[in-house]
Amino acid sequence: METFPYVGGIVRQPVTIKDVAHYAGCGVASVSRVLNRSGPSSAGLRQRVLAAVDELGFEFSEVGRALQSNTTRTIGCVVPSLANPVYADAVQGAQEAFRMAGYQTLLVCTNYDPEIEMQAIRTLTAKQVDGFVLTVSDARASDGLKLIQSREIPHCLLFNMAPDGEYSWSVDDCSAAMAVSDAFAEKGHRHVGFLALKFKSSDRARQRYEGFVEGSFRNGMIKPALLEIEEDSQNLNDLIKEFLRTNPTMTGIFASNDFLALAAIRSIRSLGMNVPRDLSIVGFDGIEVGKMVEPSLATILTDPRMMGDGAAKTVLSIINGTPPTDTPDPTQSYSFRAGGSLAPVTAERADDEKVAAFSSSNNPTKKNAKSNWRDQNEI
Amino acid sequence: METFPYVGGIVRQPVTIKDVAHYAGCGVASVSRVLNRSGPSSAGLRQRVLAAVDELGFEFSEVGRALQSNTTRTIGCVVPSLANPVYADAVQGAQEAFRMAGYQTLLVCTNYDPEIEMQAIRTLTAKQVDGFVLTVSDARASDGLKLIQSREIPHCLLFNMAPDGEYSWSVDDCSAAMAVSDAFAEKGHRHVGFLALKFKSSDRARQRYEGFVEGSFRNGMIKPALLEIEEDSQNLNDLIKEFLRTNPTMTGIFASNDFLALAAIRSIRSLGMNVPRDLSIVGFDGIEVGKMVEPSLATILTDPRMMGDGAAKTVLSIINGTPPTDTPDPTQSYSFRAGGSLAPVTAERADDEKVAAFSSSNNPTKKNAKSNWRDQNEI
DNA sequence: CTTATTAGTGGAAACGTTTCCATATGTGGG
DNA sequence: CCCACATATGGAAACGTTTCCACTAATAAG
Numbered sequence: 001m002e003t004f005p006y007v008g009g010i011v012r013q014p015v016t017i018k019d020v021a022h023y024a025g026c027g028v029a030s031v032s033r034v035l036n037r038s039g040p041s042s043a044g045l046r047q048r049v050l051a052a053v054d055e056l057g058f059e060f061s062e063v064g065r066a067l068q069s070n071t072t073r074t075i076g077c078v079v080p081s082l083a084n085p086v087y088a089d090a091v092q093g094a095q096e097a098f099r100m101a102g103y104q105t106l107l108v109c110t111n112y113d114p115e116i117e118m119q120a121i122r123t124l125t126a127k128q129v130d131g132f133v134l135t136v137s138d139a140r141a142s143d144g145l146k147l148i149q150s151r152e153i154p155h156c157l158l159f160n161m162a163p164d165g166e167y168s169w170s171v172d173d174c175s176a177a178m179a180v181s182d183a184f185a186e187k188g189h190r191h192v193g194f195l196a197l198k199f200k201s202s203d204r205a206r207q208r209y210e211g212f213v214e215g216s217f218r219n220g221m222i223k224p225a226l227l228e229i230e231e232d233s234q235n236l237n238d239l240i241k242e243f244l245r246t247n248p249t250m251t252g253i254f255a256s257n258d259f260l261a262l263a264a265i266r267s268i269r270s271l272g273m274n275v276p277r278d279l280s281i282v283g284f285d286g287i288e289v290g291k292m293v294e295p296s297l298a299t300i301l302t303d304p305r306m307m308g309d310g311a312a313k314t315v316l317s318i319i320n321g322t323p324p325t326d327t328p329d330p331t332q333s334y335s336f337r338a339g340g341s342l343a344p345v346t347a348e349r350a351d352d353e354k355v356a357a358f359s360s361s362n363n364p365t366k367k368n369a370k371s372n373w374r375d376q377n378e379i
Numbered sequence: 380m381e382t383f384p385y386v387g388g389i390v391r392q393p394v395t396i397k398d399v400a401h402y403a404g405c406g407v408a409s410v411s412r413v414l415n416r417s418g419p420s421s422a423g424l425r426q427r428v429l430a431a432v433d434e435l436g437f438e439f440s441e442v443g444r445a446l447q448s449n450t451t452r453t454i455g456c457v458v459p460s461l462a463n464p465v466y467a468d469a470v471q472g473a474q475e476a477f478r479m480a481g482y483q484t485l486l487v488c489t490n491y492d493p494e495i496e497m498q499a500i501r502t503l504t505a506k507q508v509d510g511f512v513l514t515v516s517d518a519r520a521s522d523g524l525k526l527i528q529s530r531e532i533p534h535c536l537l538f539n540m541a542p543d544g545e546y547s548w549s550v551d552d553c554s555a556a557m558a559v560s561d562a563f564a565e566k567g568h569r570h571v572g573f574l575a576l577k578f579k580s581s582d583r584a585r586q587r588y589e590g591f592v593e594g595s596f597r598n599g600m601i602k603p604a605l606l607e608i609e610e611d612s613q614n615l616n617d618l619i620k621e622f623l624r625t626n627p628t629m630t631g632i633f634a635s636n637d638f639l640a641l642a643a644i645r646s647i648r649s650l651g652m653n654v655p656r657d658l659s660i661v662g663f664d665g666i667e668v669g670k671m672v673e674p675s676l677a678t679i680l681t682d683p684r685m686m687g688d689g690a691a692k693t694v695l696s697i698i699n700g701t702p703p704t705d706t707p708d709p710t711q712s713y714s715f716r717a718g719g720s721l722a723p724v725t726a727e728r729a730d731d732e733k734v735a736a737f738s739s740s741n742n743p744t745k746k747n748a749k750s751n752w753r754d755q756n757e758i
Numbered sequence: 759c760t761t762a763t764t765a766g767t768g769g770a771a772a773c774g775t776t777t778c779c780a781t782a783t784g785t786g787g788g
Numbered sequence: 789c790c791c792a793c794a795t796a797t798g799g800a801a802a803c804g805t806t807t808c809c810a811c812t813a814a815t816a817a818g
Contacts, residue, residue, distance in 0.1 A: 016804055027768035032806060039807090040765050062506040063451065064804030066442045067773050074485070074506070081471065088467040092460065092488050099487065099495075104502060106453070107486040108478065109471050116478075123483060127441040127453070262671055292641055294673035395774055406798035411776060418777090419795055443774030446803050 015056045016064075024052040035060070066128065075315065076124035077105050078134035078144075079158070080112045080202070084259050086285045086304045087135065090158055093308030094133050101316050103130070112137060112201035112231045118144045125151060131315040133308070135159045138203045139166070154318035156311040159204055161330065167318070169311040172330035173204050174211030176300045179336050180254050180282050181215025183298065188345040189280065191222040191249045195240075195264055196256035198228045205256040208284060212254055225250060229260075240267045244279075251345045252280035258287045258299055265293075265341065276343035286337055295340025302334050394435045403431040414439070445507065454694065455503035456484050457513035457523075458537070459491045459581070463638050465664045465683045466514065469537055472687030473512050480695050482509070491516060491580035491610045497523045504530060510694040512687070514538045517582045518545070533697035535690040538583055540709065546697070548690040551709035552583050553590030555679045558715050559633050559661050560594025562677065567724040568659065570601040570628045574619075574643055575635035577607045584635040587663060591633055604629060619646045623658075630724045631659035637666045637678055644672075644720065655722035665716055674719025681713050 021028040026045060033039035034049040041049075052058070066072045075098050079087040095105045106129060108120035114137045121144030124132070132155035136142040139160035148155050155167070162168030184192045194212055196205035209226065216224055225247040229239055244250065255261035261283030265275050275281055276295060283290060286301030310328055317324040400407040405424060412418035413428040420428075431437070445451045454477050458466040474484045485508060487499035493516045500523030503511070511534035515521040518539035527534050534546070541547030563571050573591055575584035588605065595603055604626040608618055623629065634640035640662030644654050654660055655674060662669060665680030689707055696703040 017806095018804080021768095028805080029768055029770095029807075030766085033767090036806085040767085042766060045766080059501070059505050061804055062502075063442065063445045064773095065806080067446050067775090067803090068805045068807085070773075072442065077486075082461065082467040082474075083464075083471060085462075085464065085467070088461040088464070091486070092462060095461075095486060095488055096490075099499075104485050104487070104506065106483050107456075107470070107474060108483070109474055111475075120478075122438075126438050127483065262668075266671065289641075289668040289671070292645070292668070292672045396776095397774080400798095407775080408777075408798055408800095409796085412797090415776080419797090421796060424796080440774055443803095444776080446773090446805090447775045447777085449803075 015058045016061070017058070019056055020049065020052045020058050023056060024048040070128075072128050072130055073102060074104050074106055074127070074129050075312075076108070076121070076127075076129040076132045076134070078108045078110060078117060078120055078124070078132065078136070080135060080137070081109050084257065084285075085287045085289075086159075086257065086302070089304040090135075090308030090311075093305035094158070094312040095308075097309045097312035097316070101312075103316070110137070112197065114138070114142070114201070117142065118147075120144070121147055125153070129153070131155055131319055133158055133311045133315055136203075137201050139163055139168075140203070154315050156314040156318075156324075158307060158311045161203075161207060167311075167314050167324060167327065168330075169307040169314065169328050170204075170330055171300070171302050171334040173207035174214070175331050176284070176334045177208040177211030177254070178215035178218070179334075180284070180300060181212055181219055181221070183282065183336055183338075183342060184252055184254070184280070185215075185219035185221060187280065187342060189221070189251045190345075191225070191247070192216070192252040192254055192280075193225040193227060193243060193247055193250045194254050194256070195227045195229070195243075195260055197231055197260070201231060202256070208254075208256050222249070224254070236263055237267045237270055240264060241271055244271075250279070252282070252342070254282050254284075256284055258283035258285045258290050258297060261297055261299065261341075262290070262293065265297075276341050277346060280343055280345070281341040282339075283341075286334075290337075290339065298339035298342035299337050300334050301337040307333075394437050395440070396437070398435055399428065399431045399437050402435060403427040449507075451507050451509055452481060453483050453485055453506070453508050454691075455487070455500070455506075455508040455511045455513070457487045457489060457496060457499055457503070457511065457515070459514060459516075460488050463636065463664075464666045464668075465538075465636065465681070468683040469514075469687035469690075472684035473537070473691040474687075476688045476691035476695070480691075482695070489516070491576065493517070493521070493580070496521065497526075499523070500526055504532070508532070510534055510698055512537055512690045512694055515582075516580045518542055518547075519582070533694050535693040535697075535703075537686060537690045540582075540586060546690075546693050546703060546706065547709075548686040548693065548707050549583075549709055550679070550681050550713040552586035553593070554710050555663070555713045556587040556590030556633070557594035557597070558713075559663070559679060560591055560598055560600070562661065562715055562717075562721060563631055563633070563659070564594075564598035564600060566659070566721060568600070568630045569724075570604070570626070571595070571631040571633055571659075572604040572606060572622060572626060572629045573633050573635070574606045574608070574622075574639055576610055576639070580610060581635070587633075587635050601628070603633070615642055616646045616649055619643060620650055623650075629658070631661070631721070633661050633663075635663055637662035637664040637669050637676060640676055640678065640720075641669070641672065644676075655720050656725060659722055659724070660720040661718075662720075665713075669716075669718065677718035677721035678716050679713050680716040686712075 017028050017031050021031045030045055031049050034041045034046050077091060077094055079091055082088045098105050106124055110117040110120060117137060125147060132148055132153060135158045136145055139157060140163055157166055157168035159170045160168060161170055161173060194209050196209060199206040212224055227243045253264055255264050261281050265281055268275055268279055273279055283297050283299040286299050290297035290299050314324040396407050396410050400410045409424055410428050413420045413425050456470060456473055458470055461467045477484050485503055489496040489499060496516060504526060511527055511532060514537045515524055518536060519542055536545055536547035538549045539547055540549055540552060573588050575588060578585040591603055606622045632643055634643050640660050644660055647654055647658055652658060662676050662678035665678050669676035669678050693703040
C-alpha cells in the first residue's frame with residue numbers, strides 16, 4: 001500500500017472534553033456520562049456540564065470517538081458515475097437514508113474503472129467505514145468486493161445481481177432484457193442489435209446481453225449483433241455507422257442504458273436516418289428525460305432512488321444486527337415502458353431479412369437448444 | 380447539540396502497527412518511520428518491517444492517523460440535490476479532483492432545506508473534514524457557512540456568488556439573467572414571467588430574478604411577473620395555469636433552471652398550449668438533455684463539471700497554503716444557447732399587451748429610474 | 759449501629775498513530 | 789585515546805474519546 005508522509009493540517013477543534021471537565025470542575029468521565037446519558041449523574045453535575053458545554057461551544061470530535069468506539073458512522077458509497085442519472089438518483093436515495101439514520105456517506109465515482117474501484121475500496125476500508133453500498137464492475141470478480149467480504153464489513157450491492165450469499169438491490173437484468181426482446185418481437189422485429197459499454201466494465205451490460213440473447217432465441221429471432229464501446233467513445237457515429245453496415249438486416253437496437261440509447265438516437269439522426277422509421281431504439285433504466293424527448297424512449301422502467309434507499313436500509317439492518325427484512329424481488333422491480341422510439345418494423349426493411357431465423361420449433365429442450373446455439377459463436 | 384450513546388460497532392482492523400513492530404522485532408516508532416519514510420532506518424530494518432507488513436497484511440488505520448495528525452484527508456461536499464444534473468456533474472468533478480489529490484469526499488444532499496444544510500455542516504465539522512465545497516441556500520445568511528468561517532476551515536462556494544472575501548466558483552447569475560432578457564427582447568417579447576424555487580432556498584434564483592428584472596428594465600420591457608414554487612410542488616400545472624391567467628400579456632417564461640423549464644414545458648402542454656407558439660421558454664444551466672428535447676431548450680450554458688473541479692482545486696490550494704491561482708471570472712463562465720423553445724412573439728399575442736411598458740426614454744439616469752421603478756411594487 | 763447496596767464520581771487505561779527525546783552504536787578528526 | 793557528531797533505534801507522550809474500576813457517601817435493611 002502506498003503511504004504518504006503527512007503534511008499540512010491546520011489547528012482546530014480547540015475545545016475538548018477535558019476543557020469542559022476543567023471548566024465544570026469535574027472529571028472527563030463525568031462529562032462523557034452526562035453528554036452521552038451513559039451513566040448516573042447528579043442534577044447539579046448535569047447542569048454544570050451543560051453550562052460549560054454551552055459556554056465553551058464544545059462539540060465532540062468524531063475522530064476521537066471513532067478511535068475509541070471502532071465506529072465511524074460513515075458509509076462508503078461506490079458507483080461508476082454521477083453523469084448517469086440512474087446512479088445519481090440511487091446515491092441520493094442512499095445518502096438520504098443514511099443521513100436520517102445518523103450516518104454520513106463517503107462517495108467515490110469509479111468511472112467504470114476496476115482499478116479505481118479497487119483503490120477506492122481500499123482507502124475507504126482504511127478509513128474504517130462502517131459499511132458499503134456499491135456498484136462494482138463485475139460482482140463475481142471484484143477484488144474490492146472480496147476485500148470487503150474478507151473483512152466482514154456490512155455491505156449491499158446496488159444494480160449488481162447478487163452472487164450467492166450477497167445482499168443486493170437490483171433489477172433482474174436477464175429477465176428484463178427478455179422482456180425487451182418480447183417487445184421487439186411483438187412489433188415484428190427479427191434482428192435487433194445490442195449496444196453496450198464494454199462488458200468488463202459493467203456486468204449489468206453483460207447480463208442484459210445474455211438475457212436479450214436468450215429472449216431472442218425464445219422469440220425465434222436472429223441472434224443479436226453486439227456493439228461494445230468504451231465509456232469515453234467520442235466516435236460513436238462512426239461505430240454505429242459501421243455497426244449498421246455490417247448488419248444490414250437489423251431493424252432495431254437495444255441499448256444497455258438510456259444514456260446510450262439517447263446518444264445512439266442522436267448518432268442515427270446525424271447519419272440521416274429516422275427513429276423509429278428506419279431503426280427502432282429501446283433503452284434501459286427509465287430515466288425521466290426519456291419521456292420528454294421526441295420520440296419518447298421505449299425503455300425498461302426502474303426506480304433507482306428506491307434501490308439506493310433499499311440498499312442503504314439493508315446495510316443499516318446488517319449493522320444493527322437485525323436481519324435485512326424487505327429484500328427486493330429483482331424480477332418484480334422493473335416494468336416495460338412503451339415509447340415512440342419502438343415502432344412496428346416497416347415492410348421494406350422486413351423484406352430485407354435474408355438470414356435464417358431459429359426454427360421456431362415448439363418442443364425442443366430449451367436448455368439444450370440454447371447451449372448448442374450459444375456454442376456456435378461464443379467467444 | 381444532540382448526541383447519542385454509541386451502539387454497535389463490529390471488530391475489525393485486527394492488525395495494528397504494534398503487531399507489525401512485534402513481528403519485525405522492533406519498536407513501533409521504527410515501523411512508522413519506515414512506512415512513512417519519515418526518518419532514518421537501516422536496510423535490514425526496512426526489509427524486516429516490509430516483510431512483516433506483507434505477511435500480516437497490515438494497513439494503517441486512518442482514524443488513528445487522523446487523531447494524531449489532525450488531518451482526515453476528507454472533504455465535505457454539500458449540495459442541494461443530485462436529481463438536478465447540474466449538481467451531479469459538479470459533485471462528480473469535485474470528487475474526482477479530490478480523489479486524485481488523495482482526498483475522499485463526504486457528500487450531503489440538503490434537499491434545499493437550510494435546516495438540513497446546517498445540521499450537515501455541523502456533523503461534517505465534528506468529523507473534522509479538512510475542507511468544504513458547498514452550495515448553500517443563501518450565501519449571505521447561512522449559519523453553516525458562518526460556522527465554517529469561524530472555524531477557519533478551508534472552503535469554496537459552488538454556484539453561490541461569493542460574498543466579499545469568499546472563494547467561489549459560480550456564474551454571474553445577475554449578468555447571465557440579463558443576457559436572457561436581451562434574448563427575449565430581441566425576439567420582440569415585452570412581458571416575460573420568472574419561474575423559480577422559493578428564494579429562501581436558493582439565492583441563485585433570487586439573483587437571477589434580480590438580473591432579469593434589471594435586464595427587463597434596460598430593454599424597456601414590463602417588470603417580470605414572479606412565480607415562486609416549493610421544491611416538491613406536485614401541482615405545478617395548477618400553479619402555472621393560475622400564473623398565466625393572472626398575467627395575460629405574458630409571452631414567455633424564464634425558468635431559473637433547466638429542470639424547472641422542462642417541467643414547465645410539460646405543464647404548458649398539458650394545458651393545451653404549444654411551446655414556443657403560445658409561450659416561449661428559456662432555462663438556465665444548459666443540461667445536456669435540453670438539446671435532445673423537442674423543441675430544444677434555449678438556455679444559459681454553463682459547465683458544472685468544470686465548476687466542481689475548480690472549486691475542489693481551490694480548496695486544495697488553500698489547504699496547501701498556496702494562494703488559489705486560477706479563480707474564475709463569473710462573467711465569462713456562461714453563454715447563451717439558442718433553442719427552439721424561444722421564438723419571436725406572435726402577432727396575436729403581441730397585440731394583447733395593454734399594460735404600459737417603461738418609457739423607452741434614452742437619457743434618464745439609469746440608477747434613478749431603476750430604483751423608482753423598483754420601489755413601485757417591491758415587497 | 760452495623761452492614762449490604764446503591765448512586766455518584768474521578769483516575770486511568772485503551773483505541774492506533776506520529777513524533778519528541780533519550781539512548782545506543784558507529785565514524786572521523788584531533 | 790577521547791571527543792564531537794551523525795546515524796539507528798525504541799520508549800513514551802500526545803491526540804480526544806469511552807469505559808472499567810475503585811472509591812466515597814448516602815440510603816436501606818438487618
